[in-house]
Amino acid sequence: MAGEGVMSQRELWERYKKYLCICPTVGFTLDISRMNFADGFLDQMSGPLQAAFAAMEALEKGAIANPDENRRVGHYWLRAPEMSPEAGIGRAIRDTLADVHWFAEELHEGRIAPQTAERFTQLLVIGIGGSALGPQLVADALGGPSDKMRVFFFDNTDPDGMDRVLAQVGDKLPETLTLVVSKSGGTKETRNGMLEAERAYQARGLTFGAHAVAITGEHSELDQYAKKNGWLRAFPMWDWVGGRTSVMSAVGMLPARLQGLDIDGMLSGARDMDRETRQRDVLRNPAALLALMWYHAGKGRGTQDMVILPYKDRLLLMSRYLQQLVMESLGKEKALDGKVVNQGIAVYGNKGSTDQHAYVQQLREGVHNFFVTFIEVLKDREGASLPVEENATSGDYLLGFLLGTRRALFEKGRESITLTVPDVSARTLGALIALYERAVGFYASLVNINAYHQPGVEAGKKAAGSVLEIQRKLLSHLRGTKGTPGTAEELAAAMGATDEVETVFKVLEHLAANPHHGVKRTEGTTPFGARFSVK
Numbered sequence: 001m002a003g004e005g006v007m008s009q010r011e012l013w014e015r016y017k018k019y020l021c022i023c024p025t026v027g028f029t030l031d032i033s034r035m036n037f038a039d040g041f042l043d044q045m046s047g048p049l050q051a052a053f054a055a056m057e058a059l060e061k062g063a064i065a066n067p068d069e070n071r072r073v074g075h076y077w078l079r080a081p082e083m084s085p086e087a088g089i090g091r092a093i094r095d096t097l098a099d100v101h102w103f104a105e106e107l108h109e110g111r112i113a114p115q116t117a118e119r120f121t122q123l124l125v126i127g128i129g130g131s132a133l134g135p136q137l138v139a140d141a142l143g144g145p146s147d148k149m150r151v152f153f154f155d156n157t158d159p160d161g162m163d164r165v166l167a168q169v170g171d172k173l174p175e176t177l178t179l180v181v182s183k184s185g186g187t188k189e190t191r192n193g194m195l196e197a198e199r200a201y202q203a204r205g206l207t208f209g210a211h212a213v214a215i216t217g218e219h220s221e222l223d224q225y226a227k228k229n230g231w232l233r234a235f236p237m238w239d240w241v242g243g244r245t246s247v248m249s250a251v252g253m254l255p256a257r258l259q260g261l262d263i264d265g266m267l268s269g270a271r272d273m274d275r276e277t278r279q280r281d282v283l284r285n286p287a288a289l290l291a292l293m294w295y296h297a298g299k300g301r302g303t304q305d306m307v308i309l310p311y312k313d314r315l316l317l318m319s320r321y322l323q324q325l326v327m328e329s330l331g332k333e334k335a336l337d338g339k340v341v342n343q344g345i346a347v348y349g350n351k352g353s354t355d356q357h358a359y360v361q362q363l364r365e366g367v368h369n370f371f372v373t374f375i376e377v378l379k380d381r382e383g384a385s386l387p388v389e390e391n392a393t394s395g396d397y398l399l400g401f402l403l404g405t406r407r408a409l410f411e412k413g414r415e416s417i418t419l420t421v422p423d424v425s426a427r428t429l430g431a432l433i434a435l436y437e438r439a440v441g442f443y444a445s446l447v448n449i450n451a452y453h454q455p456g457v458e459a460g461k462k463a464a465g466s467v468l469e470i471q472r473k474l475l476s477h478l479r480g481t482k483g484t485p486g487t488a489e490e491l492a493a494a495m496g497a498t499d500e501v502e503t504v505f506k507v508l509e510h511l512a513a514n515p516h517h518g519v520k521r522t523e524g525t526t527p528f529g530a531r532f533s534v535k
């Protein structure tokens with residue numbers, strides 16, 4: 001099979017009907033007719049898929065599904081606490097959710113109030129990775145003019161990025177609640193963001209703790225800091241919830257509820273999708289079908305990139321969210337049996353039809369290393385639409401462009417999945433997230449990897465730590481020599497770090513570009529001959 005050149009429209013319609021997966025409880029359909037798998041493929045995969053179902057069932061019952069970290073994997077319990085393997089876990093989930101509702105209610109009513117203003121009206125969320133991407137997606141997808149609080153994010157250690165956000169908050173800082181979110185409680189970017197926020201409050205004569213809430217693991221560094229400094233509250237994160245699947249814990253639920261969003265709707269959408277994706281009949285299970293299509297597209301080795309194209313502005317951040325969920329879960333060096341496999345699937349995308357005017361040219365004609373997932377949203381907007389032409393609205397065009405692009409790609413043998421959802425409501429978003437969480441879990445089983453750890457992330461963090469260590473040594477050396485300038489090579493040698501001369505050079509260039517440490521740069525005859533000193 002090689003696209004519409006080979007299959008007639010009539011045959012495609014038959015294929016569409018044959019394979020369409022309908023999820024009645026959430027109103028989704030998943031169409032895999034434009035994936036060129038052979039007729040026997042689903043049968044062929046039934047053995048490995050049954051094993052994936054069994055592994056998922058064990059995971060949901062509380063098995064150690066993350067063996068490297070010796071942890072359970074409990075994000076499905078967050079929307080079905082009665083399924084958790086211990087009563088204590090179920091209780092913790094319910095109590096935390098009740099607390100989230102209570103806290104938001106108290107805050108909206110002004111019974112929990114800021115130090116000097118009458119009410120909290122703004123929300124600054126500080127976190128990174130799984131502690132930011134979910135909350136950002138939810139805030140952007142579901143937010144609107146009737147929100148109870150305006151939401152901002154620090155999701156990096158970029159000083160200018162933080163200045164930009166604080167400038168937007170502006171005079172409303174006294175009415176701003178800051179949530180600091182970190183499962184481990186030790187992530188440096190988040191720690192830095194917290195310290196920068198703290199300084200901003202102090203600069204206005206405000207006590208940070210009276211405006212701050214932590215969401216973190218018990219006894220973490222952040223938890224201790226929050227307690228010591230009298231923060232308003234700390235909400236828990238549990239070790240059986242991974243960062244990238246934490247959006248339905250307090251991590252996502254607290255900011256969303258504070259914003260005034262329907263978190264119960266989100267949880268119910270996820271719960272219903274979980275039920276749909278527990279079915280063992282593959283044609284009724286959209287998560288199993290997704291995982292199988294990923295396997296088909298990339299031959300179980302991730303050779304094809306996953307392009308996520310929602311035709312809806314509100315779902316713009318979906319691809320960013322899925323980038324972490326898919327790539328951090330599936331991008332692994334070793335299989336569960338220790339064999340080197342270098343697995344993963346690359347994810348990118350923004351939104352249609354916008355991207356049709358950017359990279360879709362390459363998708364149709366260029367290097368053939370991807371498959372597309374179109375996300376179609378049936379509901380155009382609240383209320384009626386303007387006719388932009390006779391019998392056509394802007395929303396009709398959106399569908400026209402989606403179907404047109406899908407056809408143009410398929411004509412060239414480029415495959416796509418089409419996921420159709422009714423709207424962008426809290427329920428739909430919960431179901432969408434749940435669908436991908438489970439698809440990732442199934443796919444990980446199909447390729448025999450641990451989806452729930454991230455050993456590769458540590459290497460970068462450690463290396464960053466040693467850069468900062470070199471900088472500390474360098475500055476103390478420069479201060480000790482009282483203004484004697486040196487080149488990067490001379491300074492590295494003097495510090496006994498000849499091998500690290502490139503790092504020394506990069507650090508010096510950065511220090512000299514910023515006023516804080518008082519490092520001065522004098523031009524040399526070559527770029528590498530510049531001399532550096534501290535006054």
Ligand SMILES: O=P(O)(O)OC[C@H]1O[C@H](O)[C@H](O)[C@@H](O)[C@@H]1O
Nearest residue numbers: 129130131182183184187243457
């Ligand atoms: O929530 P935190 O502990 O601060 O972690 C934030 C993020 O950073 C880590 O490096 C992990 O790779 C992510 O999975 C995690 O979501």
